[in-house]
Amino acid sequence: PGPTPPPGDLLATAYPWPAPGTGWLRAMMLVTLDGAFAGPDGHSRSISSPADRDVLAETRRLADAVLIGAGTLRAERYSPMRARPEAVDERRALGLADAPVLAVVSASLDLPWDLPMFAGESALPPLVVTTRAADAARLARAREVADVEVLGSADLDPRALVAALHARGLHRVVCEGGPTLLARLVAAGVVDEADVTLAPLYVGGGQIGTGAPFPAPVGFDVAHVLEDGGFLFTRMLLRGDADAAGA
Numbered sequence: 345p346g347p348t349p350p351p352g353d354l355l356a357t358a359y360p361w362p363a364p365g366t367g368w369l370r371a372m373m374l375v376t377l378d379g380a381f382a383g384p385d386g387h388s389r390s391i392s393s394p395a396d397r398d399v400l401a402e403t404r405r406l407a408d409a410v411l412i413g414a415g416t417l418r419a420e421r422y423s424p425m426r427a428r429p430e431a432v433d434e435r436r437a438l439g440l441a442d443a444p445v446l447a448v449v450s451a452s453l454d455l456p457w458d459l460p461m462f463a464g465e466s467a468l469p470p471l472v473v474t475t476r477a478a479d480a481a482r483l484a485r486a487r488e489v490a491d492v493e494v495l496g497s498a499d500l501d502p503r504a505l506v507a508a509l510h511a512r513g514l515h516r517v518v519c520e521g522g523p524t525l526l527a528r529l530v531a532a533g534v535v536d537e538a539d540v541t542l543a544p545l546y547v548g549g550g551q552i553g554t555g556a557p558f559p560a561p562v563g564f565d566v567a568h569v570l571e572d573g574g575f576l577f578t579r580m581l582l583r584g585d586a587d588a589a590g591a
């Protein structure tokens with residue numbers, strides 16, 4: 345079937361999660377026609393649209409955690425995590441916390457500590473996930489303003505990352521990028537759902553390298569394609585995962 349225009353209330357049912365307590369990693373990514381993840385200003389907002397922002401809000405609405413790489417936090421300077429008031433009752437009825445936790449992956453711990461999210465303005469403390477190679481002074485700084493998880497040596501194993509999130513009760517995870525973290529997660533086979541949005545834009549140059557190619561492609565099956573304003577919103581499920589997808 346061709347792309348379907350989303351009716352007003354479709355979004356509330358278009359991104360189902362499995363039952364609470366079931367591990368599920370949903371990865372969001374916005375990409376231009378020429379394969380860029382950000383506009384000429386280095387931000388993804390400049391290649392986004394109102395419907396894209398609605399989809400992002402919906403995919404977070406009933407999540408336990410929003411997971412990002414440090415490069416995304418440095419570029420996008422996230423706001424504190426809070427659920428919309430109308431979502432809080434629904435979250436509580438499902439046994440979820442009042443808002444998602446923002447989890448940031450960083451080996452360097454070179455993070456923008458001045459952000460309001462690190463100043464007690466998040467509904468729940470942010471979580472910083474790093475490695476045993478982290479600088480001691482930066483680690484101490486992180487512990488002052490966030491929960492901290494220290495995993496493995498210099499390079500963080502995505503499977504250990506996901507296991508650590510689950511151990512903290514964070515089962516429904518929405519990864520909002522960036523491309524480097526996403527490539528690592530897909531390569532490790534821990535991404536259950538890839539929600540890739542195609543922006544009807546060419547931006548030229550500036551594509552971000554995401555590390556070494558995989559030994560073999562990782563395949564997904566299409567669950568839906570929606571369209572709004574020329575933006576195509578795909579929801580894809582890792583091959584073999586479809587039964588667990590709640591779709």
Ligand SMILES: NC(=O)c1ccc[n+]([C@@H]2O[C@H](COP(=O)([O-])OP(=O)(O)OC[C@H]3O[C@@H](n4cnc5c(N)ncnc54)[C@H](OP(=O)(O)O)[C@@H]3O)[C@@H](O)[C@H]2O)c1
Pocket residue numbers: 372373374375380381382386387388412413414415416417419420449450451452453454498499500501502520521522523524525526528552
């Ligand atoms: N189009 C979109 O949907 C979208 C979404 C998000 C971001 N973006 C754009 O993407 C750009 C940033 O790209 P990026 O690839 O640099 O972002 P990223 O993936 O968010 O960040 C990469 C950083 O995350 C940490 N990291 C990731 N995997 C790790 C691992 N396995 N072990 C240890 N640390 C790990 C490292 O942090 P340290 O360097 O601190 O060690 C690494 O440098 C920005 O321009 C942003 O606007 C676009």
